[in-house]
Amino acid sequence: MAKPKLATASLAGCFGCHMSILDIDERILQLVELVDFDKSPVDDIKEFTGRCRIGLIEGGCCNEENVHVLKKFRENCDILVSVGECATMGGIPALRNTIPLKECLDEAFLNGPTVHNPSGRIPDDPEIPLLLNKVYPCHEVVKIDYFLPGCPPPADAIWAAVAALLEDKPIALPYELIKYD
Amino acid sequence: MSDNLEKIVSEICTRYGNDASRMMDVVRDAHARFGFVSSACADAIAAALKTPRVEVESLVSFYAFFAAHPRAKVVIRLCNDIVDVMHDGHKVWETFEQELGIKTGETTKDGAFSLEYTPCIGMCDQAPAALINDVVVTRLTADRAREIVRELKSGSDPAGLVKEFGDGNNAHELVRAMVVNNIRERGAVVFDAEDMQPGTGLKNALAMSPAEVIRAVKTARLRGRGGAGFPAGMKWEFTRESAGSFRTVICNADEGEPGTFKDRVILTERPDLLFEGMTIAGYAIGAEQGILYLRGEYAYLQPFLENVLNERRASGLLGQNSAGKAGFNFDIRIQMGAGAYVCGEETALISSCEGLRGDPKTRPPFPAQRGYRGQPTAVNNVETLCCVTRILEKGPGWFSQIGNGKSAGTKLLSISGDCKKPGVYEIPFGITLQQLLVKAGGADAIAVQVGGPSGSMVGPKDFGRQICFEDLATGGSIMIFGPGRNLLQVVQKFMEFFVEESCGYCTPCRVGNRLIKERLDRIIAGKGEKTDLAYLEQLVEMVKAASRCGLGQTSPNPVLSTLKNFRQCYEALLLKETGGMQPAFDLKEAVKDAENIAARASVHC
Structure with missing residues (x-):
């Protein structure tokens, strides 16, 4: 029987959650025994090659491309997990949500004290995805099945969650893995 | 000018014995004199009452009827x-x-x-x-x-x-209001005056021992009329038995539950019945002081009520050896509120009487143990105290046989909304909603809000239910909604009210009610999803369970009861789910700003 597939993506995140995935250390060998990695920055596969059992999402949606990727994940994954603060609640990127988009861009590219931009243009290359009016947590865009808290969630928590999902068992996260003080 | 201000403030404070716990009255008088409580005025009050200035500011900022900046004339x-x-x-x-x-x-x-x-x-x-x-x-x-x-x-x-003045005492020279009583049905206990013998209840009570008075109230099975229905005799017994240096009777006349107005009519037409009940309560629990906490909105009744109290003092019913009972010295003062719904909650009301913001206190200890100024206090509803007078006048047996056998006595209902005859109905417990709707001329109702916003909304399938403690308990507010009314709009209005009136002390109520309202708004705007209902259900349970006082513990009820009784109203507005996508998310809308800024269209929508 073919191994189930696992896909991951980092949307409006800092890749910290992916670092935490890698932090499972040598258990990654065990993980490779259990699953095949599909679309993921870990193996650099860009497009889905088939249906996946689990999709791990880091980061919320700050631009149209994030939305596109997230929708592809929803279409291709049985179980979708919001991993970490940004995917779950928007996190640091969502700090811009109270400021109109135009003001954010003006501050970043025109008016900021350290800006050097003689052209006075806000980057507008068609290759650059358009920003959304605000940063959305993933569950406001697609249905999310599970949420894994943390910034980032500890490797042990990610491991426990993925293992439980693969074995179809309830996720038992001990207190130490979900306390952050 | 400032010398003058200090002089006036000092005069006002002297009027209240420079007692910081009378700050509500001090601020009220200062506010009336100057139109607002200026910074200098707050300083002067703080100095005269020997209290930190922040206490004065805190009080002024809490109550809707006080202002720290000049207000219009x-x-x-x-x-x-x-x-x-x-x-x-x-x-x-x-x-x-x-x-x-x-x-x-x-x-x-x-x-x-x-x-x-x-x-x-x-x-x-x-x-x-x-x-x-x-x-x-x-x-x-x-x-x-x-x-x-x-x-x-x-x-x-x-x-x-x-x-034009209204009927009855609304035309009294000390009231002179255009308010009308609209007493639609007079029941045996409060409004049927024919066999009422003023003063007999008090006389009978004073001939008994306090324990006997409490026993009579217990035998009559009198339960609190404010909504919670706590047995009045038991409350008095607890208050009497609690250790303390003095005891207080407080009458809660802060009827702020939207849709309630029956206490207003009692205060207008039966003040003596109420004050007699307070005096009996004072005798029963061993109190020397009674406080009538009158909501600021009823300030137009204050001179009239003060006059009734003065008349009672003049005829010896209050004061030294009240009603001729040697050693029983009981008097009543009126404490004016200043526009805060939460003060109808008994512990918040006590805070307000003590000259503080109307913040609720943690229970236990209950007021019966530690209430006004930390001493045992009985807080009773206006109507409850009126019942007491009648019980002592006519006997507990007479009272307990009125009603449906379980709930004793009559209940005053304030009926309003879509009906031909809105007003006050005094009915024996046990009447069904259907009977009530027929009486009021609102039989075509599609929904009835029983007990005000903090009560529950019921539909036609429940119109056979009875008004009583065991079935549909209510403090008296009955709002009728006729055909064509948008029930979710009603719920939205109620939630708006609770968001506004939350005192802000505890997070579940301060934030929770806001979140409930937000999600409700979203559903009403046609952007709700099926998961929103589950979210709402979870949220209302949390707010009910985790809030500190009665406000937050009941504020989610409009949503809770409509989710149960009128779920179809919500479901009709929900968006259809589409293959794991959240239907409320609108990419087109979300990239609009960026499209305008970059002057090009999104490639994704």
Whole structure:
């Protein structure tokens, strides 16, 4: 029987959650025994090659491309997990949500004290995805099945969650893995 | 000027014995004198009462009727609860805005007029209504609003707006209000005056021992009329038995539950019955002081009630050796509120009586153990205390046989909304909603809100249920909604009210009610999803379970009861789910700003 597939993506995140995935250390060998990695920055596969059992999402949606990727994940994954603060609640990127988009861009590219931009243009290359009016947590865009808290969630928590999902068992996260003080 | 201010403030404070716990009265008088409580005034009050200035500021900022900045000479408070909305309140409000040239919440440039919204002022049976300074105006129309502004602009005093007095004591020279009583049905206990013998209840009580009085109230099976239904005799026993250096009887006349106005009618027509009940309570629990906490909206009744108290003092019913009972020295003072719904909650009410913000206190200890100034206190509803007088007059057996066998006595109901005969109905416990609707001329109702916003909304399948403690318990508010009414709009209005009235002390209530309202707004706007209902259900349970006082513990009830009884109203508005996508997310809308900035269209939508 073919191994189930696992896909991951980092949307409006800092890749910290992916670092935490890698932090499972040598258990990654065990993980490779259990699953095949599909679309993921870990193996650099860009497009889905088939249906996946689990999709791990880091980061919320700050631009149209994030939305596109997230929708592809929803279409291709049985179980979708919001991993970490940004995917779950928007996190640091969502700090811009109270400021109109135009003001954010003006501050970043025109008016900021350290800006050097003689052209006075806000980057507008068609290759650059358009920003959304605000940063959305993933569950406001697609249905999310599970949420894994943390910034980032500890490797042990990610491991426990993925293992439980693969074995179809309830996720038992001990207190130490979900306390952050 | 400032010497003058200090002198006036000092006079006011002396009037209340420079007692910081009378700060409500001090601030109220200072506010009446100056129109607002300035920074200098707050300093002067703090100095005179020997209390930190922040206590004064805190109090002023808490109550809706106090202001720290100059207010207009004439403050028009438009009652905006749901019943006023249903009676075309909008037309009245818009007319006021047009005529004054300001929006609600603003003050005219010349400082002559302010327009504000205020929650229920206890006039739902004669809505739309408004308070103009302390003067109540009822049954407003756009035309009447226009006339009012014209009269006020020509310099007439707000009191001059009352052209015709209402019935009964509303026409009393100390009341002079256009308010009408609308007593639609007189029951045996409170309003049927034929066999009432004023003074007999008190006389009988004083002939017994306090323990016997408490036993009589217990035997009568009298339960609190404010809504919670706690046995009154038991409350008194606890209060009497608690250790303390003095005891206090407080009558809760802060009826702020939208849709309730029965206490207003009792205070207007049966003040002696109430004060007699308070005196009996004082005797039973061993108190020397009674406090009537009167909501600020009923300030127009204050001079009248003070006069009734003075008459009772003059005839020896209050004061040294009250009613001729040697050693029983009981007197009553009136504590005015200042526009805070939460003060109807007994511990918040006690805070207010103590000269503090109306913050609720943690229970236990219950007021019966540690209430007013940390001493044992019995807090009773106006109607409960009236029942007490009658129980002592006619005997507990007489009282307990009224009703449906389980719930004893009569209940005063304030009926308003879509019905032909809104007003106060005194009915024996056990009447069904259907019978009530027929009486009130609202039999075509699609829903009835029983017990005000903090009660529950029931539909026709429940109209056979009875008004009593065991079935549909209510403090007395009954709002009727007829065919064509948008029930979710009603719920939205209720939640708006709770968001506004939450005292902000605890997070579940302060934040939770806001989140409930937000999600509700989203569903009403047609952007809700199926998961929103599950979210709401979870949220209302949390707010109910985790809030500190009765406000937050009941504020989610409009949502809870409509989710249960009118779920189809919600479901009809939900978006259809589409293959794991959240239907409420609109990519087109979300990239609109960026499209405008970059002057190109999104490639994804």
